[in-house]
Amino acid sequence: MAEVTRERWTSRYYFLFAAIGSAIGLGNVWRFPYMTYEYGGGAFLIAWIIGLIVMGIPWMMMEFGMGRYFQRGAPGVFEGIGKKWEWLGWWPVFMAFLIVTYYTVIIAWSLRYAVSSATVAWGAGEAGVAGAAPYFFGEILNLSSGPGVLGGLQWPIVGFLALVWVALFFIMYKGAGVIGKVAVWTVTIPWALLVILMIRGLTLPGAVDGLNYYLTPDMAVLGNIDVWFGAFSQIAFTLSLGMAGMFAYGSFIAKKADVTNNAFITSLSNCATSFFAGFAVFSTVGFIMQALSIPVGEVSAAGLGLAFVTYPVAISMMPAAAALTGIIFFLCLFFLGIDSAFFLTYGGVISPLMDKFGWSRVKTTAIVCVIAFLIGLIYTTGGGLYWLDIVDRTACFYGLLITGALACIVVGWVYGAGRLREHLNETSDIKVGAWFDWLLKVVVPAGLLFVVIYGGFMKDIATPYEGYPLWAASMIWVILAVTLGLSFVLQAVKTKGPKEVSGE
Numbered sequence: 374m375a376e377v378t379r380e381r382w383t384s385r386y387y388f389l390f391a392a393i394g395s396a397i398g399l400g401n402v403w404r405f406p407y408m409t410y411e412y413g414g415g416a417f418l419i420a421w422i423i424g425l426i427v428m429g430i431p432w433m434m435m436e437f438g439m440g441r442y443f444q445r446g447a448p449g450v451f452e453g454i455g456k457k458w459e460w461l462g463w464w465p466v467f468m469a470f471l472i473v474t475y476y477t478v479i480i481a482w483s484l485r486y487a488v489s490s491a492t493v494a495w496g497a498g499e500a501g502v503a504g505a506a507p508y509f510f511g512e513i514l515n516l517s518s519g520p521g522v523l524g525g526l527q528w529p530i531v532g533f534l535a536l537v538w539v540a541l542f543f544i545m546y547k548g549a550g551v552i553g554k555v556a557v558w559t560v561t562i563p564w565a566l567l568v569i570l571m572i573r574g575l576t577l578p579g580a581v582d583g584l585n586y587y588l589t590p591d592m593a594v595l596g597n598i599d600v601w602f603g604a605f606s607q608i609a610f611t612l613s614l615g616m617a618g619m620f621a622y623g624s625f626i627a628k629k630a631d632v633t634n635n636a637f638i639t640s641l642s643n644c645a646t647s648f649f650a651g652f653a654v655f656s657t658v659g660f661i662m663q664a665l666s667i668p669v670g671e672v673s674a675a676g677l678g679l680a681f682v683t684y685p686v687a688i689s690m691m692p693a694a695a696a697l698t699g700i701i702f703f704l705c706l707f708f709l710g711i712d713s714a715f716f717l718t719y720g721g722v723i724s725p726l727m728d729k730f731g732w733s734r735v736k737t738t739a740i741v742c743v744i745a746f747l748i749g750l751i752y753t754t755g756g757g758l759y760w761l762d763i764v765d766r767t768a769c770f771y772g773l774l775i776t777g778a779l780a781c782i783v784v785g786w787v788y789g790a791g792r793l794r795e796h797l798n799e800t801s802d803i804k805v806g807a808w809f810d811w812l813l814k815v816v817v818p819a820g821l822l823f824v825v826i827y828g829g830f831m832k833d834i835a836t837p838y839e840g841y842p843l844w845a846a847s848m849i850w851v852i853l854a855v856t857l858g859l860s861f862v863l864q865a866v867k868t869k870g871p872k873e874v875s876g877e
């Protein structure tokens with residue numbers, strides 16, 4: 374392989390912002406607060422912090438550390454461990470690609486809603502309470518009767534999706550230097566917007582009741598396996614690991630720079646953001662409970678339902694600054710999403726392709742953006758939401774967990790956790806002890822496999838996922854098998870590697 378000068382973050386802070394921005398995403402706002410409420414409030418936080426320490430942080434140190442050591446993205450790292458492992462770097466590349474095809478569609482919906490918020494298009498007051506769901510499923514999605522009926526494209530969403538991809542192209546085509554600078558904004562802007570949303574939430578009537586639901590601890594739940602499932606699955610999802618991208622982000626760090634500290638800072642900032650976002654979300658949930666006189670269980674507080682139905686209901690009923698709050702909320706989602714999207718696309722896909730084939734950055738970026746946009750059109754059809762859900766289950770659940778567990782096993786046992794630890798300790802103020810080896814070799818894979826078996830296989834093998842027709846639910850296994858096969862094909866392809874890169 375020709376000797377190259379690896380592209381670099383131009384400052385440590387740019388790297389940190391890019392890594393934090395990739396981790397902070399929609400999940401911090403629409404998944405974490407709800408999981409906390411669902412699984413025992415303050416008690417869930419204990420399980421979640423344990424998950425962070427025993428699973429999240431060592432796993433992140435592994436991805437950053439291996440990327441930095443080999444100065445390559447995921448496929449290059451596994452090829453470096455042994456030629457026969459290269460496929461294990463490509464499989465998550467496919468997963469990252471699949472995720473970004475629909476993640477960008479959700480970002481496009483957010484932009485559409487930022488515009489709709491200006492006039493509260495789903496209706497103000499009582500009309501909005503009744504109108505928010507039909508607006509989303511009817512007007513925006515034109516939802517069909519099932520995954521077999523695609524229907525036509527929803528052109529406004531296609532337009533916003535194109536806009537998102539154009540923006541992503543311009544952020545990415547110059548590489549890590551520009552990505553780091555952009556990330557400073559895409560992290561600090563949503564932080565600022567979350568502060569505003571939190572203040573708005575806390576000043577609404579009923580806010581305190583919502584916060585009580587969010588945080589009141591129910592210690593008895595710690596004996597319940599579902600709580601541990603919830604905590605570990607959230608940690609796996611929230612840190613953006615298992616997606617190939619963090620290897621590449623780590624590979625842009627100079628060989629002498631610290632990794633361990635940065636893994637701590639990244640994961641702790643991400644988790645602090647989640648905790649904080651819970652105040653913005655649950656104060657608003659409390660407001661809805663009081664305004665509509667309904668119990669908390671009837672307020673849909675998670676996922677797409679929270680963002681595109683529940684929150685719009687709250688906006689309709691707000692006594693003041695309704696439209697402005699809506700605009701702020703959806704712009705916040707946009708900024709939260711965009712840096713996870715360029716992380717997945719650049720770190721997850723573009724950088725590994727450049728490593729392997731030596732293609733130019735501009736060309737690779739353009740090709741990847743266009744193909745991802747075209748595939749994303751599926752999710753802008755009437756049946757798109759069903760496919761979004763199925764592909765999400767495939768890539769962001771199974772893909773992430775399975776490839777993450779395998780990666781930790783191969784690095785831990787084949788490459789050697791001790792070797793990695795020495796490499797980490799050479800440049801870090803925080804010296805990690807032998808405990809790290811066992812976390813990486815045993816605890817992280819066991820935690821991930823527990824989640825995938827308990828929350829995945831045990832459900833989806835017995836009955837088709839979410840009650841979809843069998844052929845549609847089976848696409849989960851088909852996509853996993855095909856992408857695994859393609860990963861072996863890529864491993865078999867011989868290339869000369871990247872060309873000499875100068876001036877970077």
Ligand code: PFF
Nearest residue numbers: 396398399400611613616713
């Ligand atoms: N970590 C992101 C979140 O919590 O929203 C979600 C995500 C983004 C997961 C990118 C995986 C990924 F590669």
